[in-house]
Amino acid sequence: MKTIKAPFKLPNTLHLHYHKEATAALALEVMPAPAVVQIPMSQHLGAPSRPIVARGDSVGLGQPIAEPVGAVSAWAHASVSGVVKSIGEGLSTSGRPTTFIELENDGLDRPGSTLQPRPDWASADGKSLIPLIAAAGIVGMGGAGFPTHIKISPPAGRIIDTLIVNGAECEPFLTADQRLMMEKADLIWNGIQILRHILGGPRIRVAIEDDKPEAIRAMEKAMARADGDVEIVSLPAAYPMGAEKQLILSVLGREIPSGGLPADVGALVENVATCAAVYEAIVLGQPVTQRVVTVTGPLIRRPANILARIGTTLADLIAFCGGLTGQSGKLICGGPMMGVAQIGADVPMGKTTSGLLALPRESVRLFDSMPCISCNRCVRACPMSLLPCTITSAVEADQLETVEALHTLDCIECGCCSYVCPSRRPMVQLMRQGKARVQLARRQKQEQEKAKGKQG
């Protein structure tokens, strides 16, 4: 095992002020379970889960309360023990309406997990562990929330030769993954070993940005006696280093083809928190009922890294951190670059909520966007080497063919173009619009062709 510098350089990155000093040195705190939790049904990418409990049912900690619907979906579990208070509708942290299961905590944490622990995983068949990961409701905990059991079952013909463990955490303000690596490095390493076993022994690259030397040291210590082709890759601290495609390019020098998946270049990226969750599920038999959240920002009285139960409302998180010091201007779930601004604090956190950022009113400025001045800064900032200025103009002019031809679907919505735009144009929003419209047009075309095929 050795630590190497990132062998490949990314074409375009931004050097942001990371603002991590407020919480980087703070140890994880376990937040007592709140009196009421609300479990959202869409905490992952894909179809929302379907509740399998009814109002008034008694549930135990870790008991499955919602089942997956369709191919891409995930289980949801009770994060406290108690009674189902209600099943209702509300907004999730992504700003979309979703169903919630509200649980009243009885404070006993009565175990209700139905998972069978497999401490003997090393002698088990790798493939037989995948259903366990699905049943534990594990999704990509870095933020995207793609169900892990699907990710680790690559399509036929694709061989995963490298498992990249994502500890980059390039979003400013967030230190959740960093603290997890510093304090639970053994847990993460054990999880990585389980994933390696399932994937049939690929080489391991643990990628961490070089502004987190303590995290690198902790992982080095945990992996000191690792066998096989295992390396820690120290990445230059830059945004968006932790994005899947950028990480693969930086570590392996492989570029994912347009519209392709990491499996197309033989790579798989898993977040460090996901690896820890895999260990907890397989060895301890615990489904995902809690995660580390960084609660920070100039407005939080006592910024902290908290181990909180899934379904804790943002208001409870803020209260645990001593409340706000002034008038709130903006509450963001996730980091400032890709996070979603919230309309209130009564929204519950989900499996992908890695941070909560509170900004004061003075620091939030309203702006009007001006026309594009063709300065080219977005082109130089785009990590996917797209032409955001041309694409967004085409979106505004409704020229769908141009939008599609310029590979808008490859946009990772990292927000670099919006960040650098001197005209303050809503670049990411327009890119997102363009993506949605191209996808809609493709779907309609497919349906038309299907209908034609039926006729003919």
Place this chain on the structure above:
Amino acid sequence: MLNTLLVPVLVIGLAGFLCGLLLAIAARFLHVFEDPRIEKVTSLLPGANCGGCGYAGCADYARAIVEKGAPPNLCRPCSAAGARDIAALLGVEAKAAEKMVALVLCNGGDVRSRRSFLYNGLAECVSADMLSGGGKTCRYGCLGYGNCARVCPVGAIQTGAHNLAVVDPGRCISCGLCVKACPRNLIRLVPASHSVHILCRNRDRGVMTRKACDVGCIACQKCVKAATGQGLHMEGNLAVVDYTLPLSPELVGVCPQKTIHQRPAGPLP
């Protein structure tokens, strides 16, 4: 001398005659019959090519009427008389073609419906709707960023000062483009003759609706009782007009929330 004149005249003349003959033969054997009525029907259609009839344009629709027997009253921009003319030309019976107009089923502009936060994103309904409802407390109401107004080919929709889309029934050609453009499905085509409307699509319980908007349907059912179930009915927590039956204008006074309106809907205060 004579030859130099005569030969070319003869050659050109002969060639012209032969070509003419060829064309005459071709016209006879390769003739494609085109119903002359198609052209006449096309000239009777408005030529806006809006696609509201479901065909690829006016000419395509005319062909469908003549050849496939499509009903002559599908053209929305056509007046009833226009449909009658087409029907008379083809000798078929024109079914009563009712003039339809688009109607925005929301009356909660900024004055009456509350904003929950300041939306500073893309001024466009689909984007606003995706982010926590675009700042509108009512998650069913008109966002007012004017996607419908932008697709309207005749400029019949205005969003006005209160961020509420309003259709001018006089200008509307009922092409239905705005119906598809609205991400909240607030616009529907209703018979122009129908004057009483319920301008709300909020399907929440009354308590929730009242919190969001001053003119939302709170499902008190007074209108349904007053009309004794004729012409309107409840769909969950929302009273909905049944446009196949007439409705008495007296219902306007029955609604405690002032959700029921008589067209043209009055301007906002």
